[in-house]
Amino acid sequence: VKVGLIGSGWMGAFHAESIARRVPGAILAAIADPNVESAQALAQSLGTGKVTADAADILADPEIDAVVIASPARFHSALITQAAAAGKHVFCEKPAGQGLDELDAALAAVEKAGVHFQIGFNRRYADDFQAAKKDLAAGVAGQPQLLRSLTRDPGTGSIPNAARVPAWTVFLETLIHDFDTLNWFNEGAEPVEVYAVADALVEPELRDQGFLDTAVVTIRYSNGAIAVAEANFSALYGYDIRGEVFGSKGMVQAGRATETAARRYTAEGLSADTPRLNVELFRQAYTDELADFAATVRAQRDGTPPPSGAFSLTPGAADARRALAMALACIESVKQGGPVAVAAAPVALRDDARAGV
Amino acid sequence: VKVGLIGSGWMGAFHAESIARRVPGAILAAIADPNVESAQALAQSLGTGKVTADAADILADPEIDAVVIASPARFHSALITQAAAAGKHVFCEKPAGQGLDELDAALAAVEKAGVHFQIGFNRRYADDFQAAKKDLAAGVAGQPQLLRSLTRDPGTGSIPNAARVPAWTVFLETLIHDFDTLNWFNEGAEPVEVYAVADALVEPELRDQGFLDTAVVTIRYSNGAIAVAEANFSALYGYDIRGEVFGSKGMVQAGRATETAARRYTAEGLSADTPRLNVELFRQAYTDELADFAATVRAQRDGTPPPSGAFSLTPGAADARRALAMALACIESVKQGGPVAVAAAPVALRDDARAGV
Amino acid sequence: VKVGLIGSGWMGAFHAESIARRVPGAILAAIADPNVESAQALAQSLGTGKVTADAADILADPEIDAVVIASPARFHSALITQAAAAGKHVFCEKPAGQGLDELDAALAAVEKAGVHFQIGFNRRYADDFQAAKKDLAAGVAGQPQLLRSLTRDPGTGSIPNAARVPAWTVFLETLIHDFDTLNWFNEGAEPVEVYAVADALVEPELRDQGFLDTAVVTIRYSNGAIAVAEANFSALYGYDIRGEVFGSKGMVQAGRATETAARRYTAEGLSADTPRLNVELFRQAYTDELADFAATVRAQRDGTPPPSGAFSLTPGAADARRALAMALACIESVKQGGPVAVAAAPVALRDDARAGV
Amino acid sequence: VKVGLIGSGWMGAFHAESIARRVPGAILAAIADPNVESAQALAQSLGTGKVTADAADILADPEIDAVVIASPARFHSALITQAAAAGKHVFCEKPAGQGLDELDAALAAVEKAGVHFQIGFNRRYADDFQAAKKDLAAGVAGQPQLLRSLTRDPGTGSIPNAARVPAWTVFLETLIHDFDTLNWFNEGAEPVEVYAVADALVEPELRDQGFLDTAVVTIRYSNGAIAVAEANFSALYGYDIRGEVFGSKGMVQAGRATETAARRYTAEGLSADTPRLNVELFRQAYTDELADFAATVRAQRDGTPPPSGAFSLTPGAADARRALAMALACIESVKQGGPVAVAAAPVALRDDARAGV
The missing domain is CATH 3.40.50.720 (NAD(P)-binding Rossmann-like Domain)
Known part of the structure; x- marks a missing residue:
């Protein structure tokens, strides 16, 4: 290809x-x-x-x-x-x-x-997020009731060029990942309403210019599940990406706390290195999303069967649309200071999304 | 005593x-x-x-x-x-x-x-919550930006006598623990505003009678920190209590995933037992809160110096008041469907609260 | 009592x-x-x-x-x-x-x-060792094939009063705990032969006086299982006690890596406190072994039924004897530089031991 | 290349x-x-x-x-x-x-x-073993005193074609990996003496034909450190590879307990998948050892500087020789039933080994 x-x-x-x-x-x-x-x-x-x-x-x-x-x-x-x-x-x-x-x-x-259209929601391809999704598809957690997804970008306590970061980046570029993770984990339900709180806590002096580096979003889904998405631009310990689904039968979690399985024990106690960069934590995921893309394109070009899996994986048009609608509703929620409905997708897209891969 | x-x-x-x-x-x-x-x-x-x-x-x-x-x-x-x-x-x-x-x-x-007045916020006495508090007092996480506290009560997927559970129990009896944990972890700040979402997801047929078994609360604090408290009445895997503080310098977490440190590995993979009962998970905490109470009473009675610590521990009048005000604001938030301000405490109580032990 | x-x-x-x-x-x-x-x-x-x-x-x-x-x-x-x-x-x-x-x-x-006779093998009363034993009694690991038990005492890198520590303490006072753990975990089998290697690695200048602060023992059991016991007198990270049984169906592990479940994440990565003192790590175990003793004495005195459990727990005469025989065989093994048979117990003791509680 | x-x-x-x-x-x-x-x-x-x-x-x-x-x-x-x-x-x-x-x-x-000569000791390229080695090279554990390396191959409780497995495979093919890990972790010291115990515990009926599926080896090093290597051919929970170094300043550990960071919590408690296949657990390591080989060959061919690292990595001639000498000494130890000296390498090889990469 x-x-x-x-x-x-x-x-x-x-x-x-x-x-x-x-x-x-x-x-x-x-x-x-x-x-x-x-x-x-x-x-x-x-x-x-x-x-x-x-x-x-x-x-x-x-x-x-x-x-x-x-x-x-x-x-x-x-x-x-x-x-x-x-x-x-x-x-x-x-x-x-x-x-x-x-x-x-x-x-x-x-x-x-x-x-063929695919969007770069790479977390779906991380091995632990896939394992969690596989468990969810198998019903391990039952009917979802509470979900959480978070993004904390690695930082040093201040944000270089913060003044040049476009407004609403925290929703449009960062939390959009979490929205997709939540939608994917809560497959079959639609996001109905969001309530977003956001602030400039890393760079408070930029608050008056509309800069936002920290946000918490509550999402209500059509199946009753309540989700929380959370983001911050400056985690001193590195790149922290986690997902959690609690339901009628149990809980599944994804998210890697340490860079490797190595541990050290010294006079100071236990310690281990934490993941620092998205391209380290998700190296495999970034490769696999493109491999999935290439394989699907080849199959479509050659008229051969597409790659298949035991659970929906490839993020497509409806997923891109759904996550964007949530981010835009968050912006509106911050402006209004209250909960805001999420814009429904055109019927065709919604159907497509639920077809899975 | x-x-x-x-x-x-x-x-x-x-x-x-x-x-x-x-x-x-x-x-x-x-x-x-x-x-x-x-x-x-x-x-x-x-x-x-x-x-x-x-x-x-x-x-x-x-x-x-x-x-x-x-x-x-x-x-x-x-x-x-x-x-x-x-x-x-x-x-x-x-x-x-x-x-x-x-x-x-x-x-x-x-x-x-x-x-002397003490309230039964026993989580403060759990060894892991104390260790987290000690780290917070030492500045390990820096200035708090994002907090989380959750309670999932052990259950079987349905709630016995749910119809007789008083209204708003999820806020007044359950999440009030989480509110105190968040206040204690974010010491020096006041809860300013809450937004609460609640539902009957475990017992949906009781929703119309006002029964609530699941809730998520977003809290804004006077220092800018944003917190989330979350509760559910029926976790099939047992009693799940966790706390997390993310701040300008890092993160601290409390919460015990397993009953003991024992692990088993079989053809099915890794497994371990989870905590099942509050009186098991918090046996030491329940003892220690009463030991603290007895020791303080004795000291006050005998005119001797009270037990002291490196960080505030004993939950007192202002703590009881602050957590209740949050629970009541949550009830109002659910009724209104939007964010609600938390009632400020009388000045005396607020001062007292910040004196610590 | x-x-x-x-x-x-x-x-x-x-x-x-x-x-x-x-x-x-x-x-x-x-x-x-x-x-x-x-x-x-x-x-x-x-x-x-x-x-x-x-x-x-x-x-x-x-x-x-x-x-x-x-x-x-x-x-x-x-x-x-x-x-x-x-x-x-x-x-x-x-x-x-x-x-x-x-x-x-x-x-x-x-x-x-x-x-009634009970010996102070307190590890049997630690919650994680009991959980592992319970799993073993239930057959989770199947027929034991490989076992490990280790003791690392907390230290600072040098041993105070090392010159006054009695010879062979590493076997008679320290590893004797591990021998009992292994025997208990491999219940029904007898230790047949030991091979011990020991040295003064913490205090090498005392090697010539016969001081030993580090030892590794290989044990062959009558059921074919091979065990390793390991000890060192000076772990800078604290008190490290672990047990592991691998068998035909899986593995169980005991041993607590950290003092509490609390974790911190900072610019340096993940860290947590480690257990430092036996009376901290095993506070509950030390209490419970005496509570078991008192309850058994009371039952015997009053002619009431003894406390019972789902698995053998109370270490008695045969256990004391078996572990000592192993320690003594280790001393002989070090002297000879080769494997040494473990002295069999008198028949009465051996029978007693297998009766369980 | x-x-x-x-x-x-x-x-x-x-x-x-x-x-x-x-x-x-x-x-x-x-x-x-x-x-x-x-x-x-x-x-x-x-x-x-x-x-x-x-x-x-x-x-x-x-x-x-x-x-x-x-x-x-x-x-x-x-x-x-x-x-x-x-x-x-x-x-x-x-x-x-x-x-x-x-x-x-x-x-x-x-x-x-x-x-250029490189031997397939792939564990050196696993991310957690490299992290541990990096820590050891930085002195985190101080002077090594106790080491452990283990291999448990995935199995089902019986070994297909066991009768056709060559004699001594457990030492020559399996434990040779652990010997190299121990040598690499204890760099600068030479293995002096081994004591090996081995048995047919998975397939006991093949014991009389000399088949061995389980072994434990104690190794004494020239710097006083005592190491244990352990192997078994049939772990029902999968592929279990671990390393541990305890020394005068602390401990480092390598080894991955679970396939991914995902966790599930259900009515049965906590569970997670375990690694099942060497080519899954070590996929990256197998790639990286060949990438290192190719890069070194290219550098040597083109007269450009070789790839370098902060610690010795590439296993070469002396490493291959040293590990084989240990395996052969183990065979002799089993035959004799006692400790056996490890054959010293030719001087040239020993020097080469310590030059690092």
Whole structure:
């Protein structure tokens, strides 16, 4: 499967490396980035030839089967729309858009073109989150009643360039992961209402400019389950990602407390290293989401059966839409200071989402 | 220290046993319960002579130094008031009252009488919660930003006599523990606002009668910290009590996942027993809270210095008041469907609370 | 049950406190110690009247039901013999003797007198070791094949008064606990042969004087199981006691890595406090072994049924003898530099041991 | 780097897949196996063309830089000798030989040819074992005093084809991993003496034919440290690999108890999945050892600096020799029923070993 990468920033470069080196059967065919020099450096280090400043060159290339969109979020919906129109299969980093209108248009284009669409909710591919999902699918926790998902990004106690972080990032870029985890763990239910509290606790002097680095969201689901999503931008102990589902029969938990299973015992007591970087904690997950994408694209291209599993795995159009609707409802909740309903998805998307893989 | 027990139900009987057998220097001098037969059976099993149907007999007994109030919650405030008026030191099970007016009157009586008052927030005495508090007092987590406390009572998936459980029990009797844990962990800050979501998920057919078995509460504190308290009445895996504080320097956690440190590995994988009963999980804590009470009463009676610690421990009048105010605000929040301010405590109580031990 | 304590050193004083304060139904009736002043101070602090320099006074006291022997090990066998002859029930700290001849004589006296005998193998009463034993009794691990028990005493990297520590202490006083744990975990099998390696690694300059602070013992059992016992006198991280049984169906493990369930996460990673003192780690176990002793003595005295359990618990005469025989074989193994057979117990003892409680 | 694979059995096939798909910069150039059909099937599935029945074809191919030897152990030494003579860099599965004479000859050929030699002690590349080693290199545990390494292979309680398992496999193929782990963890010390106990506990009816499925080895090191290595062929709970070093300053541990960080809590208590297969538990380690090999070969071929690390990592000639000498001493120990000295390595090898990478 020949893949064109659009956007070669931090995540784009990591995806490029995954495609070039770690995803069986995938070829990194081209890189598009307005910053051509950076893209060229990346291409060279990976032994890939083609570089362009314009994503349109990739979309126009008939050799290319699929694109990985890793540009800034404000371009995502438009790029999805264009890629679908060009007949390319699409893997898009989260969020798939910044508004429901633009996203619905993009997803309509995807549906019309019949291309495969996957969104970068990589946590689904982490081994412990998959194990938890497998247990949930098997009914280990019974009917979900209480859920929790949290993201704490690694930090040093202050946020570099905080003033340049776009407003509402905590919902649109960070908690959107947790929303998807909760939706996936509570499969079959729809998020109905959110109540969001957010503040600038890491960088309080930026509070007046609307900067938010900490948030807690309560979510009510159509099946009665109550969920909490929580985020903070600066955990001194590293990258802390956890999920928990409590239900009528028990509880399942995911989340890795330490970098490895090694432990040390000294005069100070027990200690162990904690995970520090998303690309360390989720290295396997980042590879596996792209491997899933490549395998599905190949199957669709070749008319062979898609990869299958014992539980739903691949995050698609309805998942992208559902999580974005929650993030947008959170923004509204913060503005209003009270609970806000989550916008229902178009019927087609909702059905699609429940079909599973 | 001679102690009179008022109320010999489930917790009363357990406290009786602790006083008679496990608390050094405490003597179980008398038991008052309208159900005299039950009280007599208890007294006999513990080798204690005096039993009465009327708590007034205990309050009138000049030999008795202190009372432990373990009657139903609706009598608590009145009993505190009477005991204080009789010059007895008071240990009262939570909640100390069911309304702020009655509680404020009771606490005023306590203050006027100069007796010692302690409330049964036993989690403070659990070894892991104390270790977490010690770390927090030492600044290990820095300035608190996100807190969590949860209670999941052991159950079987249905609640016996659910129809007879008083309304709002989930807030007044269950989450009140979590509110105190959060307040204690976030010492120096006041709870400002709560948003509560509650439902009947274990016994959905009782929802229409106002029964609530599941709740999630978001709390905003005066120092900006955001906390979540969560409760459910029926965890099939046992008694699940946890606390977590995340702050500017790190995180501390309390909560015991397994009954003991033993582990088994079989063809099915790793497994271990989970804690099943509060009187098992917190046996030491229940003993230690009464030992602290007895030691403080003795010190006050004898004019000797009170037991001291490196961190605030004994939950007193202001703690009882603060947690109740939060529970009442939660009830209001559920009724209104939005966030509600927490009633501020009288100035005297607030000051007292921050003096620590 | 009235108990006389013989020996008021470190463990004796702790046992005194347990009897006086924590064991239901036990009364600390008298303390005997040649160091009368120390005994008096202890008695006073516990509110116990009677103190004597001579253990014979206790044995002659008709009011006293039972003795707890906590004197130096070289007096144990003789005191057991005398106490049994005086009709006292006996709880003796380990080891019950320093040679098989003296111990066999003592145990014969116990048998002749018909008194209850218990030895201070307190680990059997630790909650995690009991949970593991319960699993083993239920067949969770199947037929034992590989066992491990270890003791690492807390230390600072050097051993105070090492020059005055009696020779072979590592086997007679320390590993004897592990031998009992292994025997108990491998119930029904006899230790057949040991191979011991020992050295002075903490205090190497004392090696030439015969001091040993580190040892590893391999044990072959009659059922084919192979066990390893390991000891060291100076663990900087505290008191480390673990047990493990691997068998045809799985594995069970006991041993507590941390002081409490609390955890902290900081810029340095995950950390937690480790257990530091035997009287902290095993506080409950030390209380429970004496409570078991008192309850059994009371039952025997009053002709009532003894406390019972789902698995063998109380360590008795055969257990004391079996563990000592292993320690003595280890000493011989070190001297010879090769494997040594474990001396078989007299038939009566062996039968007794397998009767369980 | 072009790699020829010699032997396409279970491990050979896995290595083939690693080279073809997961090791950056490595090319699987050819496969040699007397079972040509099996080799062809493997080559086809990986998209590799060249297959031969005769390893000599690979050694004669000037295009091939290096070989991976994964044939049965009895051919290893001879193949190393031939490969070195042909100027090929060598990665050899353990053991590198079955006798010291043949191995010393092979390693002399390696030295003479100046080719790179690496042995398949893959545990060094597991993330937790590396973390432990890093801590040991930093002095976290101080001077080693007690070490433990264990291997328990996954099983079902009986061993398929046990009668065809070569004698002494438990030492030569299984415990040889643990010997290397112990040597690596106790770097700078030489194994001086071993005492081995072994038995057929899984398949007792094969005991008389010399079959051994369970073994415990005590090792004395030149620095006084005492180590225990333990193996069993049939753990019903899966693949259990652990290491522990206790020293003058503390302890480090490696070993992963569960397959992922996910946990479930149900009416039966806590449970989690355990690792089941070496190629699952050590997937990353198997890839990384070959990546290290390929990178070193490339560096040596191109005259560029080799990959470096903060601690010794790559297992080489002296490591292969030292572990084999221990395994052979164990066999002798079982035969003699007593401790046996470990054969010292030729001076050149010993020096080389301590040079690190």
